[in-house]
Amino acid sequence: MKKMLIRGQYLDISTIRKTIVSRVQIVKVVLGLRPNNEFTAQPICYAATFLERVRIIRKLETGEWWMRTEGKALSWRTIGLLFALIAVLVLVTVWAQAYYSKKVFYVEGIKYTQYADLGQGRLEYRAFLNRGEPIYVQTGEDVKRVVISGEVFDIRPRGVDSGQRASYEVIFPEGKTYLVKPFGDKGFLTYDEKGERVLPGFRIISGGIGQDDVSDPAQPRYDPSELVVAADAWFHVQNGSIGFFLLALGMLIYAWCGFRYEAFQRFLFHISSSNWMIVNPEPSDFYFFMCKVGGIFGMGFSLWIFFAHAL
Numbered sequence: 001m002k003k004m005l006i007r008g009q010y011l012d013i014s015t016i017r018k019t020i021v022s023r024v025q026i027v028k029v030v031l032g033l034r035p036n037n038e039f040t041a042q043p044i045c046y047a048a049t050f051l052e053r054v055r056i057i058r059k060l061e062t063g064e065w066w067m068r069t070e071g072k073a074l075s076w077r078t079i080g081l082l083f084a085l086i087a088v089l090v091l092v093t094v095w096a097q098a099y100y101s102k103k104v105f106y107v108e109g110i111k112y113t114q115y116a117d118l119g120q121g122r123l124e125y126r127a128f129l130n131r132g133e134p135i136y137v138q139t140g141e142d143v144k145r146v147v148i149s150g151e152v153f154d155i156r157p158r159g160v161d162s163g164q165r166a167s168y169e170v171i172f173p174e175g176k177t178y179l180v181k182p183f184g185d186k187g188f189l190t191y192d193e194k195g196e197r198v199l200p201g202f203r204i205i206s207g208g209i210g211q212d213d214v215s216d217p218a219q220p221r222y223d224p225s226e227l228v229v230a231a232d233a234w235f236h237v238q239n240g241s242i243g244f245f246l247l248a249l250g251m252l253i254y255a256w257c258g259f260r261y262e263a264f265q266r267f268l269f270h271i272s273s274s275n276w277m278i279v280n281p282e283p284s285d286f287y288f289f290m291c292k293v294g295g296i297f298g299m300g301f302s303l304w305i306f307f308a309h310a311l
Helices: 013-019 021-030 050-061 076-100 224-231 242-260 262-271 285-310
Strands: 003-006 009-012 103-107 110-119 122-127 135-138 144-148 151-160 166-171 177-183 187-191 203-205 212-214
Touching (some): 144 224, 151 224, 166 224, 187 224, 262 285
Antiparallel strands (some): 110 122
């Protein structure tokens, strides 16, 4: 029977291999067993990375692996990590519930959400990160009023087209009137006083937030259809996309596990269909390296999904 001298004791190889059932191929490396089970005095590396071999040798030298015959209680570090993970999940859940339950609308490409209810049907909306001027909406049955930077815009409903939603007249401070007709589910088409289509104008930044100019003087300062949407909460849409949020979160967890945990890397390796017909397949150093590269790429891609589509 082959034995190895470790810490003054001769331990037979079969005993160690039975103790570390899940690491048989690594034990062969540490104990110096070549693929043909020929015993050598020095360890060789054919089925383990360098860092893995060093870690296992240290555990064998201290007797940690074969002397541990009973389950070990969780360490304080592990308990702390579990509580930290639970706390993070709770915070993410609370944030997501608060963020995605809001209704928003857009004016000049800036996202607005309700900031305060001022009473008597008067609502205040503010942009995220205070990027634009506050918008005040006075609700009413016949006339809704939108106030932006002191300018007052009146929105009046005008009948119903083809049994669908009502059209709206939007009266600008200078007296011009625009007709906004429903189009599709929550879309609108805008017409001027002559019945001609009004397209959203292009704007040029001239110096700071809230100081952009209309490139075409004939175009209205604000898109009338956006004012109609701002005036009625029914047209407001959900803030962000919770579907993309869940996708980004799942991809982030998957990529982190693929980058950080060897057990997860080995699990992915063994469930791969390309290894089903191979007897005792083992991942190579290049496979572990590509797992880390893929993990970094996956985490970056998940962040892009979150900021570009989930918010």
